[in-house]
Amino acid sequence: xxxxxxxxxxxxxxxxxxxxxxxxxxxxxxxxxxxxxxxxxxxxxxxxxxxxxxxxxxxxxxxxxxxxxxxxxxxxxxxxxxxxxxxxxxxxxxxxxxxxxxxxxxxxxxxxxxxxxxxxxxxxxxxxxxxxxxxxxxxxxxxxxxxxxxxxxxxxxxxxxxxxxxxxxxxxxxxxxxxxxxxxxxxxxxxxxxxxxxxxxxxxxxxxxxxxxxxxxxxxxxxxxxxxxxxxxxxxxxxxxxxxxxxxxxxxxxxxxxxxxxxxxxxxxxxxxxxxxxxxxxxxxxxxxxxxxxxxxxxxxxxxxxxxxxxxxxxxxxxxxxxxxxxxxxxxxxxxxxxxxxxxxxxxxx
Numbered sequence: 626x627x628x629x630x631x632x633x634x635x636x637x638x639x640x641x642x643x644x645x646x647x648x649x650x651x652x653x654x655x656x657x658x659x660x661x662x663x664x665x666x667x668x669x670x671x672x673x674x675x676x677x678x679x680x681x682x683x684x685x686x687x688x689x690x691x692x693x694x695x696x697x698x699x700x701x702x703x704x705x706x707x708x709x710x711x712x713x714x715x716x717x718x719x720x721x722x723x724x725x726x727x728x729x730x731x732x733x734x735x736x737x738x739x740x741x742x743x744x745x746x747x748x749x750x751x752x753x754x755x756x757x758x759x760x761x762x763x764x765x766x767x768x769x770x771x772x773x774x775x776x777x778x779x780x781x782x783x784x785x786x787x788x789x790x791x792x793x794x795x796x797x798x799x800x801x802x803x804x805x806x807x808x809x810x811x812x813x814x815x816x817x818x819x820x821x822x823x824x825x826x827x828x829x830x831x832x833x834x835x836x837x838x839x840x841x842x843x844x845x846x847x848x849x850x851x852x853x854x855x856x857x858x859x860x861x862x863x864x865x866x867x868x869x870x871x872x873x874x875x876x877x878x879x880x881x882x883x884x885x886x887x888x889x890x891x892x893x894x895x896x897x898x899x900x901x902x903x904x905x906x907x908x909x910x911x912x913x914x915x916x917x918x919x920x921x922x923x924x925x926x927x928x929x930x931x932x933x934x935x936x937x938x939x940x941x942x943x944x945x946x947x948x949x950x951x952x953x954x955x956x957x958x959x960x961x962x963x964x965x966x967x968x969x970x971x972x973x974x975x
Contacts, residue, residue: 664696667703671695672882682874683737683831694858701868701875706886716745717880717890723750725895727801734805736831739877743835744804746872752795752931762794764804771803781810790941796932798900804838811837820850832857832870840866897957898929901964904951906942906972913938918966919959929954 664670671689680687689695705713720741731740747765748754760767766785771794774782783803785793793799812834813827828834828845836857837845848860857870879886912926912933919926927935930953940951955963967973 664699667699669703669706669886670699671702671878672885674882675878680874680878682739682877683835685830685832687874688858691858697868697871698874698878701871702879702886705872705875705879712749713876713879714888714890715749716742716876717883717888718893719750720745720880721890722893722896723797725897726797730798730801730805733802734809736805736808739873740805740808740831742873742876742880743838744801745876746869752797753935761792763797763800764794766794766800766803770807775810775814778810778814781806781814783807783810788944790934790937790939790944791932792934793932799932808834808838811842815842817846817849819846830855830857833860835870835873836860836862836866839869898954899957899960901953901955901960902950904940904953904967904973905948906940906951906967907974908942908972910940910942910967910972911938912940914970915953915955915963918963918970919956921956925956929956 670676675689680689687694687698689698724741727741727744728738731738744750744763747760748763750763752763753761754763754765755761756765758767768787771783771785771787774784783806785796785799785803787793793803808831811828812831813829815827817825817828819825828837828842833845833849833855840863844863844866845860848862849855852860854860861867879888883890912923912930915926916923923938927933927938930940933940940953941949943949964973
């Protein structure tokens with residue numbers, strides 16, 4: 626899995642090529658299409674199709690007829706394509722690769738497919754990304770949030786396991802389930818108390834829920850009470866959150882209209898792996914040993930199981946005196962071989 630990391634050299638080459646293209650696009654000979662009337666001060670506008678039919682995003686109509694909304698989205702498109710073009714290529718490359726894992730989870734919780742790009746903004750799809758505030762993993766959960774699920778709402782419980790030997794915030798599958806539950810809970814079930822209005826369940830807006838994912842639900846609720854209204858676009862928010870939702874929309878537009886923006890991403894096979902659940906070990910299992918069993922490299926094994934810190938590199942048999950039931954990810958098609966090797970070398974019971 627995650628051979629995108631192994632193909633990083635190819636990705637960097639593509640990024641550099643695109644950067645050069647972006648630089649050359651300032652010439653009159655540039656073939657990158659653009660609107661006939663790009664807003665003043667910007668290089669890139671919106672695709673004519675969006676200009677004509679409007680934009681639905683996150684289940685909501687985005688009011689592009691409002692100059693302030695239009696400007697915020699186009700500003701982010703230009704920032705990403707001119708100042709962060711190589712990073713955007715990395716985002717799209719990894720989104721293409723990880724989509725087969727992430728998108729079914731989003732569908733399970735009835736979240737739109739564009740939700741995948743929140744992880745791009747949060748972590749660049751880096752399982753071990755750590756922010757200055759302590760947010761960690763693919764979806765950048767703070768420890769306090771990751772260990773505190775909703776009260777009386779088990780279907781949206783996003784709690785994850787964190788211990789010295791593992792951190793589920795770096796597990797692609799588990800953290801994506803948690804992020805989807807957290808977003809869905811804020812959107813549909815979280816108690817929202819608004820001054821002068823009946824209490825309600827959820828923000829009832831995925832854009833507000835995404836803003837709360839970034840800035841915290843308490844802050845978004847406070848701004849709703851202070852300024853009134855129900856629209857993300859009407860709320861003055863902290864600078865980072867002000868840009869968070871327009872950037873999310875901008876990445877999704879760029880991805881959907883790659884040829885329009887002159888973006889080319891190398892094709893690659895989607896991520897594919899198998900999950901082996903409830904593995905109870907008799908002795909510690911190192912990733913180096915696993916690599917030998919599977920005829921691969923320890924790095925490939927770790928990339929599949931990045932919830933284990935690289936400085937540990939071991940699936941422990943016990944945590945203290947407690948036996949552990951492990952979930953282990955292995956390359957697709959190796960399940961039978963892996964289980965037989967564990968048994969043959971005394972790692973599992975007969």
